[in-house]
Amino acid sequence: MRLSTQYMFQNNINSLSSSMNTANGISMRLSAGQRLLNPSDDPSGAAQAIMYQNSLANMKQFDSARGFAKDALNFEDNTLNSLGNILTKNLSEKIVAAGKGTMSDADRQAVATELQGIRDNMLDLGNAKNSNGRYVFAGYNTGTAPFEKDGTYIGGNTAMTQIVADSTEMQVGHTGSDVFMSGTPDDLLAQLDSAIAALNTPITDDAGREALQKTLDGVNVSIKKGIDNLGRIQAEVGTNLQQIDALNATSMVQQINVESSLQETVGSDYSTFITLVSQSKMAEFSLNASMMVFQTMQKMNIFNM
Secondary structure: OOOOHHHHHHHHHHHHHHHHHHHHHHHHHHHHOOOOOOHHHOHHHHHHHHHHHHHHHHHHHHHHHHHHHHHHHHHHHHHHHHHHHHHHOOHHHHHHHHOOOOOOHHHHHHHHHHHHHHHHHHHHHHOOEOOOOOEOOOOOOOOOOOEOOOOOEOOOOOOOEEEEEOOEEEEOOOOHHHHHOOOOOOOHHHHHHHHHHHHOOOOOOHHHHHHHHHHHHHHHHHHHHHHHHHHHHHHHHHHHHHHHHHHHHHHHHHHHHHHHHHHHHHOOOHHHHHHHHHHHHHHHHHHHHHHHHHHHHHHOHHHOO
């Protein structure tokens, strides 16, 4: 079979063009760092890649949510620790000592002044703000101080929650009424107010002394209940912080697995990179061979007529 010079020339041009396209395609994939550049390259792979990307986006959103939750819980935990130091640092002993008959009115007034300072510190903690200027113990009413100066709780009645993982909603704070037992017979601020008022009242007889002792005994009972209540709340905060750490660890493993699957799907994994480098060398060899053949044919007399 005799081949025309035009056919041979065109066939060589086609071969050279094909080699160039192959080389360019591999070069683009190496530059992009992945095999899959367009959905048309692998429609099913592209759809799978989108699924993995959406999954990673959701995981990162939950990561951010857990970051917010952890910051809120850590700030609350620090504030609760400060409150615990106030409640447990000889407060009960001071109140018991104030009920002793050996104290004068002036002595009791001095204790009342000390208790007033403690009470004011507790109120300040109840109206504590986080780094964003939001009130910690106000529930969802974070823009308004939860406690008035007289100790009345006016904050929200619902504690803040945060979705920290699929189907996992977590409480990330407590209301001031829960922490200070506001509105109950053991309201800490109200009980301290009653102790301060009783200690500032002069005692003139045994009846007055008995009334003072009864008031102070009731305050001490409420303080002990407040300490127990505070321990319960701190345990809840600690448990939630541990759960967040566990969720973060699980999420990290899941993200590594999904990212690995995504890399394999789009061809950005190490194995595919090695394959592309090998293909690039083969394409370069093929392109050089085609160019040499083309240049040789151009020099032949038959093509220079």
